Amino acid sequence: MIFTAHITIMPLTELLDPQGKAVNESLHRLQLNAIQNVRIGKQITLTIEANSKEEANEIADVACKKMLYNAVMENYTIVISE
Amino acid sequence: MIFTAHITIMPLTELLDPQGKAVNESLHRLQLNAIQNVRIGKQITLTIEANSKEEANEIADVACKKMLYNAVMENYTIVISE
Numbered sequence: 001m002i003f004t005a006h007i008t009i010m011p012l013t014e015l016l017d018p019q020g021k022a023v024n025e026s027l028h029r030l031q032l033n034a035i036q037n038v039r040i041g042k043q044i045t046l047t048i049e050a051n052s053k054e055e056a057n058e059i060a061d062v063a064c065k066k067m068l069y070n071a072v073m074e075n076y077t078i079v080i081s082e
Numbered sequence: 083m084i085f086t087a088h089i090t091i092m093p094l095t096e097l098l099d100p101q102g103k104a105v106n107e108s109l110h111r112l113q114l115n116a117i118q119n120v121r122i123g124k125q126i127t128l129t130i131e132a133n134s135k136e137e138a139n140e141i142a143d144v145a146c147k148k149m150l151y152n153a154v155m156e157n158y159t160i161v162i163s164e
Binding site: 002008009010020023026027030032034035036037038039040041042043044045046047048049050059062063066067068 | 084090091092102105108109112114116117118119120121122123124125126127128129130131132141144145148149150
């Protein structure tokens with residue numbers, strides 16, 4: 001079966017996010033002052049061939065740990081859909 | 083009230099995603115051959131001061147249209163949480 005893993009990788013909340021800060025300031029220059037904070041991360045979609053949702057989740061987790069995310073600076077969440 | 087807008091910006095499915103292709107090939111070199119396709123986009127979290135969920139959604143939508151996404155190459159979805 002084919003599953004889709006939606007992986008969201010965000011900078012840890014304790015860390016500064018300079019890219020988000022720059023975008024926040026730019027949005028204020030466009031008069032969007034209601035926006036108080038911006039954080040920017042990555043969204044990665046994997047198409048996975050697996051026998052079960054659990055196996056697909058396991059493969060996505062290995063991919064995150066081995067390559068996709070940086071444990072020092074980021075956290076990640078995985079959502080699997082069929 | 084404070085709302086959080088979770089914005090997912092992905093490359094259009096009709097377009098090549100060279101970054102995703104490179105990651106896919108690298109994952110195969112790590113023996114993760116069950117992964118058939120990778121697409122990489124952005125996840126942006128906005129903290130918004132608004133009177134209602136609808137107003138927060140409207141502000142996030144304006145931010146996307148004015149700055150955050152590129153209509154030629156990307157699409158976006160917004161999910162608002164409190």
